Amino acid sequence: MKIKKLINFTIIILCLCLVVGVGTFIYNTISSYEISNDFVSVPLQFNPDDSSSTYQMKNAQVTVYGGFVKGIQKGKNGTESLVIRALSPLPTIQVKGSNAADILLLIENINPDFYVKSISGNNQPMTKETVNTLQLSIAVSAEKTIKIEPVQPSDADNTGKYKYIILGDNRDGYDTFEQIIQQINGENPVFVIDNGDLVFSGKPNQYRLFDQTVSKVSTTLSTTLGNHDIRGNGRSTYTMLYGPAYYSFDFTDSHFAFLDSSPGWSEKQAITDEQYTWLEKDLKKAQGKRIFVITHIPPHDPRSGVTANEIPNYVNAVKSGENWAEQKLDNYNESKDMEHGFQDPQEAVKFEKLMSSYHVDTVYLSHIHSYLEYTKDGVRYLISGGAGAELLTKNSYYHYMIAKINDVNTATIVELPSPANNYLTRYGATVQLFAIAMYEENPVAVVLVIAGFVLLIFLLIVKVYLRKKQPIDTLWKWLSDIGKYAVKRFKELFGNRSKN
Structure with a gap:
């Protein structure tokens, strides 16, 4: 009799564990992302032609160049701050008032010390809130304009002095990516480039983990979209957190243009016509500067022996309910030796001709989980995809790159501990990586499901x-x-x- 009661009690606990665990997992998958209860996002308003974003607050018009208005943060004392996220290390802010008012601004995603030192002739009260956030209090007078304009370092001052970091494909490699963040903070770069695949499948809980990690970056993080980032509702979450899909900025006499090629893994056209039109105008204006273009998917896969990519049918297959396509897209073992360049060879030629015609110095890419480099018609293409995602490509290793402003011939590769370069070890490391990622993204659900299975074995x-x-x-x-x-x-x- 006692055994039967024990069995019945165990069955109840088993059912609760499995139902709550699976329910929690599904909720984490489909729930929308909320930054905090005290934050209200605003629809993105961004003009890529001059990298500007405008918002009306308290009868004052706030315009930011080199950033975008992200939302409103409510304080504990009832105050409201307008949150501006920088897209460049030195965003310019202009506040024009129609009536007298006090405006609080939170500028995030900058190096507060570097930003303040770059501002001359400004007496606005400033407070360093976090390692990458600065609060400004601005007293606006009627019909007057206040402009906070950082001074760009001169070419003579920055040779070899300022550096930036390039990395990509951190995705679900949380431990490795955390190590990279710690190391690059020690390098004190003026900005960091993460060129795509920030998360594995665009889910809110994955973006939450990524956002928590990069909140520790003590400088500007400049991102672009990867094919994994836009799965599900990933694009809308990315837009809310990190802004426009394409933009550009200058630092001294160097110009950096960011593009969205994320559809290029599963669709025929990687970069939209709208972007190409904008890019050509942007590159024309940047002539005379050193130009760097950043996007996720390379126009060509420089590896030898790769096979044609069969994923272009993925979009239609998913719409028709053929789930095998999603499984195939997720199966990196099958896709790792596929062509990882643009699906349309004519678009690849168009892109490379555009780079050559406007004398682009370097194109930074990722998508392939390795380090690869090639030169085409005078343009250098660097693929850096070793920031944490699984390593199954031959001779790949975890890494990031350090480059110096105005020193185009120098790029230091920093290698991190990586699994041994043999298939058995790397497949084992990949299984471990996915298991850790599953727990990091859904700790409660994983614990409950495991407990359920343990109880199931006990019952058997x-x-x-x-x-x-x-x-x-x-x-x-x-x-x-x-x-x-x-x-x-x-x-x-x-x-x-x-x-x-």
Whole structure:
């Protein structure tokens, strides 16, 4: 009777664990992202032609160049701050008032010390809120404009002095990416480029983990979209957190243009016509500067022996309910040797001709989980995809790059501990990586599901025991008798010898 009660109680706990665990997992997958209860996002308003974003607050018009208005943060004392996220290390802010008012601004994603030092002739109260956030209090007068304009370092001052970091494909490699963040903070770069695949499948809980990690970056993080980032509702979450899909900025006499090629893994066109139109105008204006273009998917896959990419049918297949396509897209073992460049060879030629025509110095890419480099028509293409995602490409390793402003010939590769370069070790590391990622993204769900399966195994053992109780008891008695006889016989044989 006691055993039956125990079984019934265990079944109830088992069901609760599995239902709550699976329910929590589904909720984490489909729920929308919320930064905090005290934050209200605003729809993105961004003009890529001059990298500007405008918002009306308290009868004042706030315009930021080199950033965008992200939302409104409510303070504990009831105050409201307009949150501006920088896209460049030195964003310019202009506040024009129609009536007298006090405006609080939170500028995030900057190096506060570097930003303040770059501002001349400004007496606005400023407070360093976090390692990458600065609060400004601005007293606006009627019909007057206040402009906070950092001074760009001169070419003579920054040769070899300022550096930036390039990395990509951090995705679900949380431990490695955390190590990289710690290391690059020690390098004190003016900005960091993460060129795509920030998360694995665009889910809110994955973006939450990424956002928590990069909140520790003590300088400007400039991002672009990867094909994994836009899965599900990933694009809308990215836009809310990190702004426009394409933009550009200058630092001294160097120009950096960021593009969205994320559809290029599963669709025929990687970069939209709208972007190409903008890019050509942007590159024309940047002539005379050193130009760097950043996007996720390379126009060509420089590896030899790759096969044609069969994923272009993915979008239509998913719409028609053929789930095998999603499984195939997720199966990196099948896709790792596929062509990872643009799906349309004509678009690849168009892109590379555009880079050459406007004298682009370097194109930074990722998408392939390795370090690769090639030159085409005078343009250098650097692929850096080693910031944490699984390593199955031959001779790949975890890494990031350090480059110096105005020193185009120098790029230092910093290698991190990586699994041994053989398939057995790397597949084992990949399984471990996915298991850790699953727990990091859904700790409660994973613990509950594991507990449910442990209880299920316990029930199976009890059920087998009850069904086979008599033979099991007989076997146990037989083993016990053998043990007793063996001990007795041992004493008889060896006990007599010791007496003699």
